[in-house]
Amino acid sequence: MSGVKMRIFRGDANGGELVDYTVPLDPGMVVLDVVHRVQATQAPDLAVRWNCKAGKCGSCSAEINGAPALMCMTRMDTFKEGEDVTVTPAKTFPVIRDLVTDVSFNYEVAKTIPAFKPKPKEADGTRRMYQEDVERVQEFHKCIECFLCQDVCHVIRDHDENKKVFAGPRLFVRLAALEMHPLDTNDRTELIRQKYGLGFCNITKCCTDVCPEHIHITDNAIIPLKERVVTGTYDPIGWALRRMRGTPD
Amino acid sequence: MTEDVTRHEYDVIVIGAGGAGLRAAIEASAMGVRTALICKSLLGKAHTVMAEGGIAAAMGNVWKEDNWKVHFRDTMRGGKLLNNWRMAQIHAQEAPERVLELEEWGALFDRTKDGLILQRDFGGHRYARLAHVGDRTGLEMIRTLQDHAVHKGIDVYMETTMYRLLREDGRISGAIGYDRQTGALVLFHAKAVILATGGVGKAWKITSNSWEYTGDGFGMALDVGADLIDMEMTQFHPTGMVAPTSVRGLLVTEGVRGDGGTLKNAAGERFMFKYVPEFFRAETADNEAEADRWYEDKRNNKRTPDLLPRDEVARAINAEVKAGRGSPHGGVFLDIASRRSPDYIRKRLPSMYHQFMQLAGVDITKTPMEVGPTLHYIMGGVRVDADSAQSTVPGLFAAGEVAAGLHGSNRLGGNSLSDLLVFGRRAGLYAAEYAKRLARMPLIDEAQVTKYTREITAPLERHLGENPYTLYAELQETMQDLVGIIRTESELQQAVVRIDALRARAGGAAVAGGRVYNPSWHLALDLQTLLLISEAVTRSALMREESRGGHTRDDFPKPDPAWGKKNVVTRKRAGQLELRTEPLPVIPEELQVLIGDDKPGAPVAVPVEAGKE
Numbered sequence: 001m002s003g004v005k006m007r008i009f010r011g012d013a014n015g016g017e018l019v020d021y022t023v024p025l026d027p028g029m030v031v032l033d034v035v036h037r038v039q040a041t042q043a044p045d046l047a048v049r050w051n052c053k054a055g056k057c058g059s060c061s062a063e064i065n066g067a068p069a070l071m072c073m074t075r076m077d078t079f080k081e082g083e084d085v086t087v088t089p090a091k092t093f094p095v096i097r098d099l100v101t102d103v104s105f106n107y108e109v110a111k112t113i114p115a116f117k118p119k120p121k122e123a124d125g126t127r128r129m130y131q132e133d134v135e136r137v138q139e140f141h142k143c144i145e146c147f148l149c150q151d152v153c154h155v156i157r158d159h160d161e162n163k164k165v166f167a168g169p170r171l172f173v174r175l176a177a178l179e180m181h182p183l184d185t186n187d188r189t190e191l192i193r194q195k196y197g198l199g200f201c202n203i204t205k206c207c208t209d210v211c212p213e214h215i216h217i218t219d220n221a222i223i224p225l226k227e228r229v230v231t232g233t234y235d236p237i238g239w240a241l242r243r244m245r246g247t248p249d
Numbered sequence: 250m251t252e253d254v255t256r257h258e259y260d261v262i263v264i265g266a267g268g269a270g271l272r273a274a275i276e277a278s279a280m281g282v283r284t285a286l287i288c289k290s291l292l293g294k295a296h297t298v299m300a301e302g303g304i305a306a307a308m309g310n311v312w313k314e315d316n317w318k319v320h321f322r323d324t325m326r327g328g329k330l331l332n333n334w335r336m337a338q339i340h341a342q343e344a345p346e347r348v349l350e351l352e353e354w355g356a357l358f359d360r361t362k363d364g365l366i367l368q369r370d371f372g373g374h375r376y377a378r379l380a381h382v383g384d385r386t387g388l389e390m391i392r393t394l395q396d397h398a399v400h401k402g403i404d405v406y407m408e409t410t411m412y413r414l415l416r417e418d419g420r421i422s423g424a425i426g427y428d429r430q431t432g433a434l435v436l437f438h439a440k441a442v443i444l445a446t447g448g449v450g451k452a453w454k455i456t457s458n459s460w461e462y463t464g465d466g467f468g469m470a471l472d473v474g475a476d477l478i479d480m481e482m483t484q485f486h487p488t489g490m491v492a493p494t495s496v497r498g499l500l501v502t503e504g505v506r507g508d509g510g511t512l513k514n515a516a517g518e519r520f521m522f523k524y525v526p527e528f529f530r531a532e533t534a535d536n537e538a539e540a541d542r543w544y545e546d547k548r549n550n551k552r553t554p555d556l557l558p559r560d561e562v563a564r565a566i567n568a569e570v571k572a573g574r575g576s577p578h579g580g581v582f583l584d585i586a587s588r589r590s591p592d593y594i595r596k597r598l599p600s601m602y603h604q605f606m607q608l609a610g611v612d613i614t615k616t617p618m619e620v621g622p623t624l625h626y627i628m629g630g631v632r633v634d635a636d637s638a639q640s641t642v643p644g645l646f647a648a649g650e651v652a653a654g655l656h657g658s659n660r661l662g663g664n665s666l667s668d669l670l671v672f673g674r675r676a677g678l679y680a681a682e683y684a685k686r687l688a689r690m691p692l693i694d695e696a697q698v699t700k701y702t703r704e705i706t707a708p709l710e711r712h713l714g715e716n717p718y719t720l721y722a723e724l725q726e727t728m729q730d731l732v733g734i735i736r737t738e739s740e741l742q743q744a745v746v747r748i749d750a751l752r753a754r755a756g757g758a759a760v761a762g763g764r765v766y767n768p769s770w771h772l773a774l775d776l777q778t779l780l781l782i783s784e785a786v787t788r789s790a791l792m793r794e795e796s797r798g799g800h801t802r803d804d805f806p807k808p809d810p811a812w813g814k815k816n817v818v819t820r821k822r823a824g825q826l827e828l829r830t831e832p833l834p835v836i837p838e839e840l841q842v843l844i845g846d847d848k849p850g851a852p853v854a855v856p857v858e859a860g861k862e
Contacts, residue, residue, distance in 0.1 A: 012765065026493075026494055026495060027493050027494065027495075028492070028493020028494060028495045028496065028608070028609070029493075029495045030495060030496075030608070033495045039718065039768060039769075040716070040718035040719070040722070041718075043761075044716065044717070044718065044760070044761045044762070044768070044769035045760075045761045045762025045763075045767045045768065045769050045770075046768070047765075047766040047767065047768060048768070049290075049291070050460065051290055051294045051295075051296075051298075051459040051460060051461065052294075052296075052298065052299050052459045053459070053496075053499070054299060054496075054499050054500070054604065055600075055603070055604065055607070056298055056299050056385070056387075056388065056600070057290075057293075057294040057298045057299070057459070058294070059290065059291065059294050073607055073608070075607070075608070096430055096765065096766055097765050097766040097767075098766070100430075100766050102430075103291065107291075107292065107399075107407075110396075110399060111399050111400075115396070115397070115400040116354060116355035116396070116397075118353060118355075126364075126365060127349075127352055127364075127365075128363070128364030128365065129357070129360055129364055130360055130364050131359065131360040134357045134358075134359075134360060137357055138357055138382065138383075141357060141382070141388070141389055141392065142385065142388070143392075144298070144388065145293055145294075145392075178355075181355060181357070183355075184355070
């Protein structure tokens, strides 16, 4: 197989540019292999974040020809013969260097989500849950925190200021996993509406499209959460119950 | 120019945030001591995330006959009795509690029909014992621990690499390293350090390990005088991907065989029946019909040889390929397509399905996979006290892959995740107790700080010299070719010479660029550790003149009972590695009795539920 022209972003928080590298290809190579080859042979200080190279850790997120994707799961033979391949850092997050971005936003929001709080055990001391009851949440637990959904989501991708009021799809998946957990007793509905800004999502499903774990983020996490919020906030019986219990609106 | 070093103070610092590190930090923090968790990657990306098959724990949810004694026996036999018996006992006894604890923290394992945690078959385990979530158990475990930890007030320092440990006299006083994102030096002043840094798989070319596996913990421990044991004991997982070349080594879970997949050679023969060693003959089926019946009826059948311990299967695959009966890309076939329905395969093994579909263009519900051995794990490591996980250096603790003893000469699949939980917790507990007992904060020796600061920044001054990536590739080829599955004296000696030569060259490796997130700088530093630990592995392999578990010598092809009672101990003194042997701890009679139970008429199991999935 012949070489490919890679156009890779080199730079930092102060800016940068696309730099061209011509790289020979071997069969079966993925984008991350080619980036590593550039690193080993042409640009030793090229910064790239990666761990498993197996699609399991979600470290090597970037934009490949403008589309958010994992570098380790994007095969080079998916590009046309002679096509240039451009690799740039995730746009939603500030660049640290080259392809590495500062994703601390996601970790900061995660810290604020009220923790899992299980109900008491069964009388016999066990936890009984049935496969059909856990499957829904197991889908959310597939999330590898690659943050590609955060990257593609236009609410924060194009409006940095929204990060203060919008948690983003990854965190909605996390919230859905907690809210729909068969054992959890915490109620985060009000937080989801106000603090995490679920209402900003207008279900364009871009997040679902880029999810490498094929989690149905919009259909299975966000829309059911929206329904819960609506029920919790505008259902008059729910409102009356909260008033009686003295829990805040 | 004096270098600014950012300083932090804690009671306990944990280096490494995989399963062991997270569990240790949670425990230390729960003990009320100031705890920091330091990791080279982002939180939640550690190698634990790649674990697929499950967590071994004798909970008895599927086979009620299972209990800690059977798990203990399997672990000891799997390790060819080179294990630290006390660690194997503690591990088997405490694993079920640690799994249930994860459930309390939100983990959602696959379920049995009556709503309990489902357990799956795995190599070397007499009963279906692995709590699991499809084939992504490690992800479930690390995320559960991560989410639990972030709510416990533990300070987390991500993308921070620790370089050396500090000490006052012989006692630990902290650690120094650098922030990868900024390149700034950072020092943690601490009473106790827990190493949870994993292994050293990246010294080999074909490995299932992630970039982090550069042996940092071994290097740091050696440097402060701690003992390593049995560094020759490396595990080649029998089933890694072999094609295409760029994914060679990527793990194919043992769960494929646990769920019914079988190994075949180019002639379509189920070759494992030819490779059943005497040691396991009494408990292993000798024909296909019985092996197949065993999955559903363990009472009346012996187990399939496809699920022999990993060392046995890896050697068998190696032998088949050498004999010319391999697959087109130099592996063998792993076939589940002809044995289970597409729906079952996609449901039980979703990651494997996607991995092969996406990276190799192979549909595993239709076509057999091509697989071959891949360096996966090191059983050797930091010598620790079985109960407290403390090393031979006061204040230094170790848990998980970086620690040694539990697995003997070969680790059973599933025993790693349980190891992380059981001994991660113990390391956190005992490190916190140690910190509380300490009358005062140990002092920082500024001479050490100056020395290490200079060493860390030295590569940045070298702009002319060899490319560290080239040296790295040469080391990986050396270890792959000369310190692989089958070893021999002349090749091991050749490896020692090559490692020596590489070390001389690595000292002059050039670094391009500056401080901020500069992988060539990081690699130049990592290379020194990789070379040191490669030397420890190679020289330990030279010393052990027998074949046992993960260490196979062509020139000493059989296990030697005398060697079976010895650990190979590696120390660093005056900058040089020193090796010697020391006797293994003697197992008490009442536990020895449990291991000896390998006769054909041994107690057999009755399934709790028939026709489990």
